[in-house]
Amino acid sequence: MAQAANADFKTRLQSLLPKLVLSPSLALVLVFVYGFIFFSVYLSFTDSRLLPSYGWVGWENYSKLWRLSHWKTSLTNMGIFAALYISVCTVLGLGLAIFLDQKVRAEGMIRTIYLYPMALSFIVTGTAWKWFLDPGIGLENVLQTWGWATFEFDWIKNRDFAIYTVVLAAVWQTSGFVMAMFLAGLRGIENEILKAAQMDGASNWNLYRRIIIPQLRPAFLSAFVILSHLAIKTFDLVIALTGGGPGRATELPATFMYSYTFSRNQMGIGAASATIMLMTIAAIMIPYLYAELREKK
Amino acid sequence: MSVATQDTAIRTGRVTRTLIYLILILFALFYMLPLYVMAVNSVKPLDEITGGGMMNLPKVFTLEPWAKAWSYAQIGVDPTGLQPYFWNSIKMVVPAVAISTVLGALNGYVLTKWRFRGDTILFGLMLFACFIPFQIVLIPMARMLGLMGMAGSTGGLVLVHVVYGIGFTTLYFRNYYAVFPTELIRAAQIDGAGFFQIFWRILLPSSGPIAVVSIIWQFTNIWNDFLFGASFAGADSQPMTVALNNLVQSSTGVKEYNVHFAGAILAALPTLLVYVVAGRYFVRGLMAGSVKG
Amino acid sequence: MGFLDIDNTTKSYGAVEVLHNVDISVDEGEFLVLVGPSGCGKSTLLNMIAGLEDISSGEIRIKDQIMNGVHPSKRNIAMVFQSYALYPNMTVGQNITFGLEMHGTPKPQREKAMKDVASLLQIDQLLDRKPGALSGGQRQRVAMGRALVRNPDVFLFDEPLSNLDAKLRVDMRTEIKKLHQKLGTTIVYVTHDQIEAMTLSTRIAVMYGGYVQQLGTPQEIYDSPANIFVATFMGSPAMNVVPAKVVLKNAKPVALVALHDGSTVSLPFSQDNMTAWDGRDIMLGIRPETITDEDAADRNSSNIARMTNRIVVTEPAGSDTFVTMTFGGKDVIARMRSDADVRAGADFPFAVNMEKAVAFDPETEMRIIP
Numbered sequence: 009m010a011q012a013a014n015a016d017f018k019t020r021l022q023s024l025l026p027k028l029v030l031s032p033s034l035a036l037v038l039v040f041v042y043g044f045i046f047f048s049v050y051l052s053f054t055d056s057r058l059l060p061s062y063g064w065v066g067w068e069n070y071s072k073l074w075r076l077s078h079w080k081t082s083l084t085n086m087g088i089f090a091a092l093y094i095s096v097c098t099v100l101g102l103g104l105a106i107f108l109d110q111k112v113r114a115e116g117m118i119r120t121i122y123l124y125p126m127a128l129s130f131i132v133t134g135t136a137w138k139w140f141l142d143p144g145i146g147l148e149n150v151l152q153t154w155g156w157a158t159f160e161f162d163w164i165k166n167r168d169f170a171i172y173t174v175v176l177a178a179v180w181q182t183s184g185f186v187m188a189m190f191l192a193g194l195r196g197i198e199n200e201i202l203k204a205a206q207m208d209g210a211s212n213w214n215l216y217r218r219i220i221i222p223q224l225r226p227a228f229l230s231a232f233v234i235l236s237h238l239a240i241k242t243f244d245l246v247i248a249l250t251g252g253g254p255g256r257a258t259e260l261p262a263t264f265m266y267s268y269t270f271s272r273n274q275m276g277i278g279a280a281s282a283t284i285m286l287m288t289i290a291a292i293m294i295p296y297l298y299a300e301l302r303e304k305k
Numbered sequence: 306m307s308v309a310t311q312d313t314a315i316r317t318g319r320v321t322r323t324l325i326y327l328i329l330i331l332f333a334l335f336y337m338l339p340l341y342v343m344a345v346n347s348v349k350p351l352d353e354i355t356g357g358g359m360m361n362l363p364k365v366f367t368l369e370p371w372a373k374a375w376s377y378a379q380i381g382v383d384p385t386g387l388q389p390y391f392w393n394s395i396k397m398v399v400p401a402v403a404i405s406t407v408l409g410a411l412n413g414y415v416l417t418k419w420r421f422r423g424d425t426i427l428f429g430l431m432l433f434a435c436f437i438p439f440q441i442v443l444i445p446m447a448r449m450l451g452l453m454g455m456a457g458s459t460g461g462l463v464l465v466h467v468v469y470g471i472g473f474t475t476l477y478f479r480n481y482y483a484v485f486p487t488e489l490i491r492a493a494q495i496d497g498a499g500f501f502q503i504f505w506r507i508l509l510p511s512s513g514p515i516a517v518v519s520i521i522w523q524f525t526n527i528w529n530d531f532l533f534g535a536s537f538a539g540a541d542s543q544p545m546t547v548a549l550n551n552l553v554q555s556s557t558g559v560k561e562y563n564v565h566f567a568g569a570i571l572a573a574l575p576t577l578l579v580y581v582v583a584g585r586y587f588v589r590g591l592m593a594g595s596v597k598g
Numbered sequence: 599m600g601f602l603d604i605d606n607t608t609k610s611y612g613a614v615e616v617l618h619n620v621d622i623s624v625d626e627g628e629f630l631v632l633v634g635p636s637g638c639g640k641s642t643l644l645n646m647i648a649g650l651e652d653i654s655s656g657e658i659r660i661k662d663q664i665m666n667g668v669h670p671s672k673r674n675i676a677m678v679f680q681s682y683a684l685y686p687n688m689t690v691g692q693n694i695t696f697g698l699e700m701h702g703t704p705k706p707q708r709e710k711a712m713k714d715v716a717s718l719l720q721i722d723q724l725l726d727r728k729p730g731a732l733s734g735g736q737r738q739r740v741a742m743g744r745a746l747v748r749n750p751d752v753f754l755f756d757e758p759l760s761n762l763d764a765k766l767r768v769d770m771r772t773e774i775k776k777l778h779q780k781l782g783t784t785i786v787y788v789t790h791d792q793i794e795a796m797t798l799s800t801r802i803a804v805m806y807g808g809y810v811q812q813l814g815t816p817q818e819i820y821d822s823p824a825n826i827f828v829a830t831f832m833g834s835p836a837m838n839v840v841p842a843k844v845v846l847k848n849a850k851p852v853a854l855v856a857l858h859d860g861s862t863v864s865l866p867f868s869q870d871n872m873t874a875w876d877g878r879d880i881m882l883g884i885r886p887e888t889i890t891d892e893d894a895a896d897r898n899s900s901n902i903a904r905m906t907n908r909i910v911v912t913e914p915a916g917s918d919t920f921v922t923m924t925f926g927g928k929d930v931i932a933r934m935r936s937d938a939d940v941r942a943g944a945d946f947p948f949a950v951n952m953e954k955a956v957a958f959d960p961e962t963e964m965r966i967i968p
């Protein structure tokens with residue numbers, strides 16, 4: 009090209025610089041994310057136990073995995089947890105956002121209170137809720153000493169209900185954030201549309217049902233994507249709150265993977281479970297990211 | 306929060322308003338409750354807690370649990386308190402936040418102002434990296450840190466947090482620089498400014514707000530991380546979250562709830578402080594991570 | 599060879615060619631305006647001259663030096679942007695001297711150059727302010743100061759006035775013209791506003807769809823547009839272009855055009871070569887100011903035709919009154935004196951200055967050259 013012939017060294021260096029500057033980050037991501045993903049997926053087809061080993065075993069780890077009741081329990085728990093966590097956070101977040109959007113007094117303070125749990129570590133959240141829900145010293149004890157002698161609340165110690173305490177603590181931590189997302193969505197709606205709808209005689213109920221909530225679609229979508237990926241990644245909270253117990257009542261795929269890989273020396277199976285987690289998140293995130301990045305063009 | 310109140314067209318009656326306030330206050334209590342419980346019980350002697358009355362204000366006020374949690378509670382094998390782990394966290398967080406923010410700023414600059422074919426795909430690859438379940442990288446990461454001689458070191462944790470934080474910092478700066486007028490870059494080019502001069506003299510002086518978002522976001526995430534700390538930290542590089550968990554889960558002796566609560570608050574304090582001081586930016590960061598503009 | 603040569607230059611984005619074989623040669627001291635509707639490729643061409651966009655094929659030379667691949671800062675050009683592109687974190691003074699600083703000019707010289715430019719543009723009192731604290735007009739001046747201080751070979755302007763309100767735009771237009779007359783530098787100026795193009799330029803390149811449609815002096819462009827696009831784009835209100843049929847009347851060519859009631863009027867051509875088009879359809883171009891009432895008709899014209907047509911709408915605009923009629927099956931506008939006695943619905947005797955009329959080939963839309 010005619011360009012290159014005329015370009016002096018400095019100009020050519022300048023035109024290379026952007027790519028040069030981007031390349032360390034890119035290299036890091038390619039190796040530490042995609043290289044590692046590849047490696048883990050590869051391990052899931054090997055006979056690795058305590059250490060990586062490269063004996064190819066095909067789908068054996070996956071078939072073993074699916075025969076493990078431990079894995080099935082953690083998937084069932086995931087199903088219950090994700091469904092409740094996502095729906096309760098969404099409903100609560102939307103409700104609180106709508107209430108907070110009624111020009112209430114001290115809105116700033118209330119928002120701050122609703123949101124601060126998001127700044128905490130799940131370990132802290134887990135610790136706090138663990139003792140708050142403890143039948144011996146927590147809520148049950150308090151209500152009993154306040155005179156409600158028959159009150160019982162031992163979910164955290166109860167195999168059938170422990171998973172709901174995880175939902176409770178997780179909702180406590182994230183619902184304020186979902187509220188903030190919906191609030192931003194509500195504030196973004198043209199006020200004139202609302203005025204026009206009122207001129208048309210719409211009641212508040214209809215205004216929300218027919219005009220406002222349908223316009224919050226992007227906020228719903230973002231909330232769903234964020235919450236579902238948080239749900240699949242939930243790990244610290246369970247460790248701190250219940251440690252996966254009682255029994256296996258609150259095991260989730262993330263804790264399953266951790267214990268199989270690092271405590272039980274079943275690295276192949278651990279890798280297989282991590283691969284399944286990745287695929288699930290990819291199925292949600294990739295279409296979302298694709299749509300988001302395409303629109304911007 | 307960054308969202309300004311607008312003159313909403315919706316009108317509500319007296320009864321409805323009272324109801325709304327009631328619900329809002331009820332939930333405010335719900336969100337405050339665990340913090341309240343931790344705070345009041347962290348200044349009670351242990352026997353007052355085990356005797357019940359979790360919600361009561363302390364009859365005997367004591368700062369002893371705080372002192373113990375900070376400087377001589379049994380964590381692991383030594384009665385060191387959380388203090389050394391706090392400094393471990395600081396030593397890990399500061400460089401990790403600084404490096405990932407600088408890289409994110411440079412990446413955002415290149416991805417918006419020096420665009421090239423395929424740049425959106427590269428960005429997509431970086432962004433997706435933020436959302437992967439980190440379980441998928443745990444095994445190879447442990448191997449890699451071993452190979453690089455960084456296993457169990459603070460340096461290793463810094464590397465890990467930089468790698469998995471770049472996606473977010475790049476996202477923030479990219480979205481911010483995307484609306485920065487490209488004509489300014491062109492004007493500076495004609496004026497003879499080079500790649501780094503433009504970044505340093507033109508872009509960076511206007512990047513204050515987004516740098517704050519990026520720093521707060523990274524600080525909160527890295528400080529609160531447990532998985533990487535638990536997986537890759539050595540005995541003398543464990544961060545605060547891991548130490549807190551050890552303290553709380555330790556099965557020996559009586560459970561010193563008051564010390565646990567004091568420790569939990571200590572672990573939460575830095576991020577809480579940031580949230581109270583700069584909550585506005587914190588929320589903006591959260592939103593940028595989700596409703597990406 | 600001119601001072602600035604754009605030689606058979608093409609621009610493609612991927613497979614899409616957005617500029618096709620542009621050929622323009624600009625002499626030293628010329629004021630060239632690139633004008634055309636939005637998206638026609640004006641900014642792209644200007645950015646190629648500046649070095650902000652690569653040249654896909656062809657050559658751009660300044661003072662006979664090939665500029666392809668040369669960094670923008672090494673072309674000795676300066677540019678004023680539509681948004682002014684003032685660095686928000688620097689003061690006015692720093693904005694003006696930033697380029698000199700980047701080129702390693704010592705501080706005392708920078709200061710002096712800044713003072714000179716500031717007094718030339720009357721912005722001395724603004725030097726310590728930040729751009730955020732300036733009005734639109736002041737920012738415009740600072741942007742020009744930043745360009746002037748470099749003392750470049752060529753000034754490039756990309757729609758510099760389109761962010762100003764109407765009054766300020768006219769003032770700044772005059773200001774730029776004065777500056778050009780005073781300094782005599784070569785200017786390439788992009789605008790979509792044909793009035794700016796006409797008033798400022800020594801030559802105009804009218805662009806459309808990535809092609810230069812016509813290159814010429816303002817007078818040439820206005821009086822002898824190369825095609826229907828140029829004819830209708832330049833001038834306000836736009837030139838009326840109506841279908842007509844050429845016939846010979848007493849061996850002289852005339853245009854037959856339909857009036858409002860379907861009857862036809864014959865308008866004699868001044869150009870004898872229209873004889874060759876006998877019996878064929880053409881498009882006849884008549885500028886609004888050449889349709890007047892009898893008294894206002896151009897006394898120097900040798901060819902005034904007359905017709906009576908019905909007025910549909912009148913629009914008094916102060917100095918003139920615009921009259922709309924149905925002519926050749928289209929809405930045609932005439933520009934009358936403000937005191938002309940025109941009323942909607944009335945039949946009115948118009949005078950048409952056929953000396954100024956132009957004819958276009960309806961197939962190619964090119965002007966039929968006399």
Ligand SMILES: Nc1ncnc2c1ncn2[C@@H]1O[C@H](COP(=O)(O)OP(=O)(O)O)[C@@H](O)[C@H]1O
Nearest residue numbers: 611614616634635636637638639640641642643
């Ligand atoms: N980076 C780009 N990639 C693809 N097409 C572009 C790009 N920049 C400009 N174009 C196209 O080139 C054409 C000319 O654009 P431009 O020079 O900005 O027009 P003008 O300044 O005359 O309004 C437009 O059709 C535009 O869509």
Ligand SMILES: [Mg+2]
Nearest residue numbers: 640641642757
């Ligand atoms: Mg343009």
